[in-house]
Amino acid sequence: MSDIPSTVETEIATEQEYVDRVYLRLEQLRAEAVANEAAGYRQSDARVPGALVERDAFVYHAAKRLRTLDSEYEGLVFGRLDLAEDKVRYVGRLGLRDQQMNALLVDWRAPAAAPFYQATPEHREDVIRRRVIRSTGSKVIGIEDDLLDPERGQGMVVVGDGALMAALSRARSNQMRDIVATIQAEQDKAVRAPGSGVTLITGGPGTGKTAVALHRAAFLLYSDRRRYEGGGVLVLGPSAVFMTYIERVLPSLGENAVTLRSLGGVFDGVEADEHDDPRSAALKGSLGIRPLLVKLVRQPPPDAPTELRLTYRGEVLRLEADTLRAARARVHEKGILPNHGRNRAAAALIADLWRLYRDRLNEPTVEERDSFVADMKERTELLEFVTRWWPQLTPLDVLGWLRDPAMIRRLNGPRALRFKALPTVQDVPLLDELRMLLGEPPKPKRTDPFHVIDGIRELTTVADREFASRQNVVRGENYDEYAHVVVDEAQDLSPMQWRMLGRRGKYASWTIVGDPAQSSWDDAAEARRARDQAVGRTRRHSFELTTNYRNSAEIFEQAAAVARRGLPGIVLPTAVRRTGVAPSHRVAGDLRSAVREAASELLDRLEGTIGVACVMSRRDEVAGWISDLAPGRLHAVGSLETKGLEYDGVVVLEPGDIAEESPAGLRTLYVVLTRATQELITVAATADWQKLLT
Numbered sequence: 113m114s115d116i117p118s119t120v121e122t123e124i125a126t127e128q129e130y131v132d133r134v135y136l137r138l139e140q141l142r143a144e145a146v147a148n149e150a151a152g153y154r155q156s157d158a159r160v161p162g163a164l165v166e167r168d169a170f171v172y173h174a175a176k177r178l179r180t181l182d183s184e185y186e187g188l189v190f191g192r193l194d195l196a197e198d199k200v201r202y203v204g205r206l207g208l209r210d211q212q213m214n215a216l217l218v219d220w221r222a223p224a225a226a227p228f229y230q231a232t233p234e235h236r237e238d239v240i241r242r243r244v245i246r247s248t249g250s251k252v253i254g255i256e257d258d259l260l261d262p263e264r265g266q267g268m269v270v271v272g273d274g275a276l277m278a279a280l281s282r283a284r285s286n287q288m289r290d291i292v293a294t295i296q297a298e299q300d301k302a303v304r305a306p307g308s309g310v311t312l313i314t315g316g317p318g319t320g321k322t323a324v325a326l327h328r329a330a331f332l333l334y335s336d337r338r339r340y341e342g343g344g345v346l347v348l349g350p351s352a353v354f355m356t357y358i359e360r361v362l363p364s365l366g367e368n369a370v371t372l373r374s375l376g377g378v379f380d381g382v383e384a385d386e387h388d389d390p391r392s393a394a395l396k397g398s399l400g401i402r403p404l405l406v407k408l409v410r411q412p413p414p415d416a417p418t419e420l421r422l423t424y425r426g427e428v429l430r431l432e433a434d435t436l437r438a439a440r441a442r443v444h445e446k447g448i449l450p451n452h453g454r455n456r457a458a459a460a461l462i463a464d465l466w467r468l469y470r471d472r473l474n475e476p477t478v479e480e481r482d483s484f485v486a487d488m489k490e491r492t493e494l495l496e497f498v499t500r501w502w503p504q505l506t507p508l509d510v511l512g513w514l515r516d517p518a519m520i521r522r523l524n525g526p527r528a529l530r531f532k533a534l535p536t537v538q539d540v541p542l543l544d545e546l547r548m549l550l551g552e553p554p555k556p557k558r559t560d561p562f563h564v565i566d567g568i569r570e571l572t573t574v575a576d577r578e579f580a581s582r583q584n585v586v587r588g589e590n591y592d593e594y595a596h597v598v599v600d601e602a603q604d605l606s607p608m609q610w611r612m613l614g615r616r617g618k619y620a621s622w623t624i625v626g627d628p629a630q631s632s633w634d635d636a637a638e639a640r641r642a643r644d645q646a647v648g649r650t651r652r653h654s655f656e657l658t659t660n661y662r663n664s665a666e667i668f669e670q671a672a673a674v675a676r677r678g679l680p681g682i683v684l685p686t687a688v689r690r691t692g693v694a695p696s697h698r699v700a701g702d703l704r705s706a707v708r709e710a711a712s713e714l715l716d717r718l719e720g721t722i723g724v725a726c727v728m729s730r731r732d733e734v735a736g737w738i739s740d741l742a743p744g745r746l747h748a749v750g751s752l753e754t755k756g757l758e759y760d761g762v763v764v765l766e767p768g769d770i771a772e773e774s775p776a777g778l779r780t781l782y783v784v785l786t787r788a789t790q791e792l793i794t795v796a797a798t799a800d801w802q803k804l805l806t
């Protein structure tokens with residue numbers, strides 16, 4: 113081997129020098145932030161409460177700055193622009209200046225970084241050469257150049273064969289990576305769209321919708337930090353597995369102040385993961401369920417007493433079941449929310465008791481009535497009765513009543529409606545609806561992260577500081593004042609889910625990301641109306657992404673056939689990467705062995721992750737088949753759970769069953785077939801399902 117460094121090595125060494133300078137500066141700034149934090153602690157007299165607040169604000173800001181500087185900056189510097197007049201601009205994950213205040217690194221979200229993503233040979237925006245710098249940690253390992261202006265770039269070194277292809281061919285891990293170094297121009301437009309109103313981002317599978325939505329959240333926080341960090345940004349995705357998959361992306365971009373929730377976790381205190389069967393799910397998702405809930409909150413709790421007995425001046429007074437039921441109905445007719453209605457309920461009972469007593473008097477007077485009422489109001493046995501007869505109800509209590517099919521029948525509910533022991537994902541919007549129908553019980557005091565004891569606010573421990581800098585503010589239960597809401601996989605939201613989100617984003621602007629062709633919700637028109645109601649009548653900006661970056665072209669061609677069958681006339685994205693490996697379709701008598709074999713082959717052939725997908729009802733069975741093979745790399749997933757996820761290799765068991773699993777089955781199969789980046793194998797008992805591919 114020659115000792116003379118190659119062109120690439122020389123260029124890498126040059127960039128390494130610059131990258132080292134940036135890291136050195138980062139270290140200096142970090143040391144300054146640590147010193148500021150320490151100075152903050154010494155700053156004032158801790159015996160004066162006001163001074164503590166001031167001190168904590170100082171420490172808080174220093175701690176925050178430190179967190180930003182401490183984020184895991186894998187590849188802190190990833191871009192370089194060579195501009196006219198020999199100007200060079202470096203682009204990275206955050207902005208840094210040197211001691212003379214010259215820009216060392218431009219934050220990727222700053223306007224000055226936009227040409228890095230948007231310049232093309234036709235619209236160069238002054239860019240002669242764009243360079244993507246690839247690193248592991250702080251070590252530069254590769255360079256990929258793009259010469260946009262060959263005329264002015266004569267003599268410039270151009271190396272590499274495309275940063276994008278290199279990024280797309282890399283093996284996947286269990287967590288999504290940021291794409292900050294290779295955001296493509298059409299994606300960048302959606303990332304940088306104005307924050308106001310509603311931004312709709314659509315595109316087929318693998319077009320980067322999720323990636324774009326997350327980078328957009330980071331962009332908005334950068335562009336108007338006060339607004340978006342103050343109010344908060346809520347990011348919603350379909351499942352807990354999906355949220356785990358994407359949870360590293362924003363921290364890797366230096367952003368921690370974003371709330372990530374799955375649809376099963378929107379209602380505070382519940383983390384639902386299980387799904388209803390398709391029929392029950394359809395009933396629970398439709399607005400048609402609301403009248404049932406309205407009737408439900410007016411029902412007596414199943415354990416409510418059915419008789420009230422009291423004595424007054426030697427007389428036994430008895431209210432029986434019918435009278436109690438009528439009293440309850442009278443209170444509800446007033447339209448008061450049940451959790452705010454207890455005093456009215458007590459008054460209604462006292463009125464009924466008085467009527468009973470009055471009938472036993474010859475000529476009841478107003479004084480006698482007043483004295484009766486006053487006496488009753490003091491009675492502990494009446495108070496105790498009211499507490500049991502008209503308890504403060506939580507949404508979970510009330511939903512639980514529906515586990516009894518007799519209750520569903522009493523309310524004339526549909527027979528297919530089912531409620532399990534634990535709330536399902538489809539129950540969560542019902543819980544939120546019940547929260548509104550019941551009224552909030554008296555709230556516990558809002559938690560203040562700076563609160564120590566009354567009148568004194570400070571952050572006492574390192575953990576407090578750390579927590580406060582991460583949380584920014586502790587949001588109240590079922591917080592509903594988010595400044596921005598990002599909804600991923602929005603095509604699947606049911607009308608009831610939209611209502612729930614609408615409540616969280618009353619004052620928010622929105623980014624709504626989805627692909628109608630992947631929808632597993634059958635009544636698209638009802639869902640769209642509910643969406644429009646949830647987000648309000650603000651301005652819409654729409655973006656369409658057209659390139660599939662995930663699937664090999666060979667895999668996508670087959671998935672596309674299924675999509676066309678489900679939705680004739682559909683416009684599909686273009687897959688950019690060919691691997692030369694076509695999907696393989698296997699017919700087997702022993703499905704278990706065939707699935708194990710296919711999974712083992714993929715584990716051997718590919719780096720990264722492998723998914724085995726099947727109908728929802730067989731997920732646990734299939735998980736059992738493969739549990740010993742490669743925990744960590746190999747995952748069994750139900751058809752609906754594959755939404756938004758990706759694997760290097762995918763085995764699909766009985767695709768035909770997925771197509772028939774629900775009314776939207778073909779679209780679900782399309783989702784499942786578009787999860788693999790490298791290889792797809794199907795396993796089925798017969799080849800019948802393959803007619804879907806023609």
Ligand SMILES: Nc1ncnc2c1ncn2[C@@H]1O[C@H](COP(=O)(O)OP(=O)(O)OP(=O)(O)O)[C@@H](O)[C@H]1O
Binds near residue numbers: 322661
């Ligand atoms: N510009 C890019 N540079 C590098 N990788 C990219 C780029 N855009 C997308 N990708 C990769 O392509 C894959 C698909 O992206 P993503 O999951 O965001 O797509 P999606 O449109 O949300 O897909 P789906 O609708 O199927 O859930 C991810 O691995 C993502 O990192």
